Amino acid sequence: MQLGVIGLGRMGRIVVDRCLDAGHDVVAFDLSAEATARAAEAGAEAADSVEDLCDRLEAGEEGGRRIWLMVPAGEAVDATLADLEPYLTSEDVVVDGGNSHFEASVRRAEATEAAYLDCGTSGGPASAEAGFSLMVGGPRPAYEALTPVFDAVATGPEGHDRMGPSGAGHYVKMVHNGVEYALMQAYGEGFELLHEGRYDLDLESVARTWNNGAVIRSWLLELCEEAFREEGIDLGDVDDYVAGGSTGTWTVQEALEQEIALPIIYQALAERFGSRADEGRFSRRLSNRLRYGFGRHEVARRE
Structure with missing residues (x-):
């Protein structure tokens, strides 16, 4: 063809x-x-x-x-x-x-x-x-x-x-991206607790172990492992600014119009916007690095 x-x-x-x-x-x-x-x-x-x-x-x-x-x-x-x-x-x-x-x-x-x-x-x-x-x-x-x-x-x-x-393909992709936001946020929060919690953990090892048979295994989790391997378990100089947001915003707007509650996706979007004003959250730094993993988006780094 x-x-x-x-x-x-x-x-x-x-x-x-x-x-x-x-x-x-x-x-x-x-x-x-x-x-x-x-x-x-x-x-x-x-x-x-x-x-x-x-x-x-x-x-x-x-x-x-x-x-x-x-x-x-x-x-x-x-x-x-x-x-x-x-x-x-x-x-x-x-x-x-x-x-x-x-x-x-x-x-x-x-x-x-x-x-x-x-x-x-x-x-x-x-x-x-x-x-x-x-x-x-x-x-x-x-x-x-x-x-x-x-x-x-x-x-x-x-x-x-x-x-x-017409429209159904991009509608499904819009919701897909909203789910993507939520999954990245969930991984980010989990690894933040592990990073700041009561044990000195090798997060690359945790991600690798989870990704071999665990219920939460996924490609995004493979990218978490990659991030810790390449940046270090403290993510080095990766900033906590998370770019993007348009498709997640569209998803939340559509949910409001349809009166469907999407609290997890909404909170993930809010965290992404919050990253542009606040500083310091490990979960946002991991989300920043994950966007490079799947989309080769530029990694914002600390000066």
């Missing part, structure tokens, strides 16, 4: 590379000529503009072109869609693989000539080799047309599914 990819940052390049590895043809474009050139070196066909990318794409067997957007959520998505609009037809399929708000995805699906798929993407750059978890919303025929690409980008057929109509 031939796929156009717009946006060649860390996540976009993974989409390109995994599709190439699976034998798909990729036409790639980024506002950065260097990023486009690097994708071409990896085997993609380079385009020098959105128009050029559309010209290079051919209709598939079912008709239409397939285009994957991996640009920052918000204005960048709307700007890219505006650039694409003159070249799209009703037979084309556009995938938004970023962290867009689900209501924005519904609006874009209604306004876009092509079939529009909102694709929540989990795993981060650390999952480049294993593949992502993909939560997709939008028309079923469009989802089925992109299944070979989803198989390639995800961990395989079990790593993706259609969640429902």
